[in-house]
Amino acid sequence: DAKTTQPPSMDCAEGRAANLPCNHSTISGNEYVYWYRQIHSQGPQYIIHGLKNNETNEMASLIITEDRKSSTLILPHATLRDTAVYYCIVRVREGGGSNYKLTFGKGTLLTVNP
Amino acid sequence: DAGITQSPRHKVTETGTPVTLRCHQTENHRYMYWYRQDPGHGLRLIHYSYGVKDTDKGEVSDGYSVSRSKTEDFLLTLESATSSQTSVYFCAISEPRTVDGYTFGSGTRLTVV
Numbered sequence: 001d002a003k004t005t006q007p008p009s010m011d012c013a014e015g016r017a018a019n020l021p022c023n024h025s026t027i028s029g030n031e032y033v034y035w036y037r038q039i040h041s042q043g044p045q046y047i048i049h050g051l052k053n054n055e056t057n058e059m060a061s062l063i064i065t066e067d068r069k070s071s072t073l074i075l076p077h078a079t080l081r082d083t084a085v086y087y088c089i090v091r092v093r094e095g096g097g098s099n100y101k102l103t104f105g106k107g108t109l110l111t112v113n114p
Numbered sequence: 115d116a117g118i119t120q121s122p123r124h125k126v127t128e129t130g131t132p133v134t135l136r137c138h139q140t141e142n143h144r145y146m147y148w149y150r151q152d153p154g155h156g157l158r159l160i161h162y163s164y165g166v167k168d169t170d171k172g173e174v175s176d177g178y179s180v181s182r183s184k185t186e187d188f189l190l191t192l193e194s195a196t197s198s199q200t201s202v203y204f205c206a207i208s209e210p211r212t213v214d215g216y217t218f219g220s221g222t223r224l225t226v227v
Contacts, residue, residue, distance in 0.1 A: 034215055043204050043218030044157070101147070101172070102206075102216055104157035 004088045009109045012082075018075040020108050022088030025069040031091055033064060034102070035073045037084040044087065044104075047073065078112045085109050117141040120205050120219040127226055133192040135222050137205030139185075145208045146188035147216070148172075148180065150201040157204065163188055195226045 005023040012018040024033065034049040048055055048062045050071070055062045061074040075082055087107040119138045127133050137146060147162040149172075159172030161180040169180050177199060181189045192199055205219040 036215070041202075041221070043206070043220055044216070045218070046215045049215060101159055101162065103159070104149075106156050 004090060004105055006086075006088050006105065006108045008106065009111070012075075012078045012110060012112050014080060014112055014114050015077055018078040018082065018110055018112070020073040020075075020086050020088075020110060021070065022073070023070045024088070024090045027068050027090050033062065033068075033071050034089045034091065035060070035062065036087045036089065036102075036104075037082075038087070038107070039081075039084040047086075075110075078110075080112050080114065083110060083112045118205065118207055118217055118219045120203075120222050122222060123220065124223045125225070127195050127224070129196060129226055130194050133195050133224065133226075135190045135203055135205075135224070137188045137190070137207075137219060139188075139207045141207055141209070141217070142185060143207040143209040143217075144185075145210070146182065147206040147208075148178075148188065148190045149204045149206065150174065150199075151204060151221075152201050160190065160203075192224075195224075197226050200224060200226045 032049050032051050035047040036044040037047055038044040048057055048060050050062045050064055052064055052068055064071045085107040087104050089102055117140050121136045145164055148160040149157045150160055151157050158174045160174055160178050161169055161172055163169045163182040166182055179191045203222045206216040208216045
């Protein structure tokens with residue numbers, strides 16, 4: 001899996017948009033960008049993924065730069081319950097064995113303040 | 115998470131004793147994984163399985179063994195527990211070519227005294 005770089009922590013005011021950056025300058029053409037989050041003491045939770053186009057679902061939006069070397073996860077209206085560690089991971093989407101492992105970095109601790 | 119259950123949720127055991135953690139899924143997913151999470155290290159892969167009786171090592175497999183005799187169950191065994199294996203253990207499942215990636219269990223907090 002390609003390495004990703006994320007800031008260790010960020011703060012956001014409740015109700016405002018939270019923009020979490022991720023650098024993945026060595027990403028390969030067949031690797032997707034995945035975002036997960038982990039709320040304290042719980043298992044990680046899938047948020048969103050993308051290849052090269054911007055993606056949106058009910059939880060968040062994912063903006064991937066044209067050169068695919070970086071991406072931004074956007075939580076449009078952050079709430080206190082969005083306080084969590086957010087992980088940006090790149091890997092091949094399909095395939096068996098070792099290609100399908102998720103390798104977690106340290107992630108970004110997002111703290112949403114009232 | 116619905117469809118994946120870890121047991122026990124909490125366990126305290128003594129150094130040198132064998133311990134088995136169980137991950138049970140009802141999703142019929144092909145892949146199952148065991149991770150451990152420790153402060154300062156994040157989530158690290160211990161072992162994974164890509165089918166019944168098919169398993170492979172992850173990055174921190176020493177001191178651990180796994181078994182998968184049926185699709186729904188993936189067992190993690192510490193043959194002789196050590197204090198360094200005190201951790202929170204997460205199981206995950208996935209199915210190739212599905213959209214949503216991994217689904218994780220709620221974790222097992224293991225303390226070795």
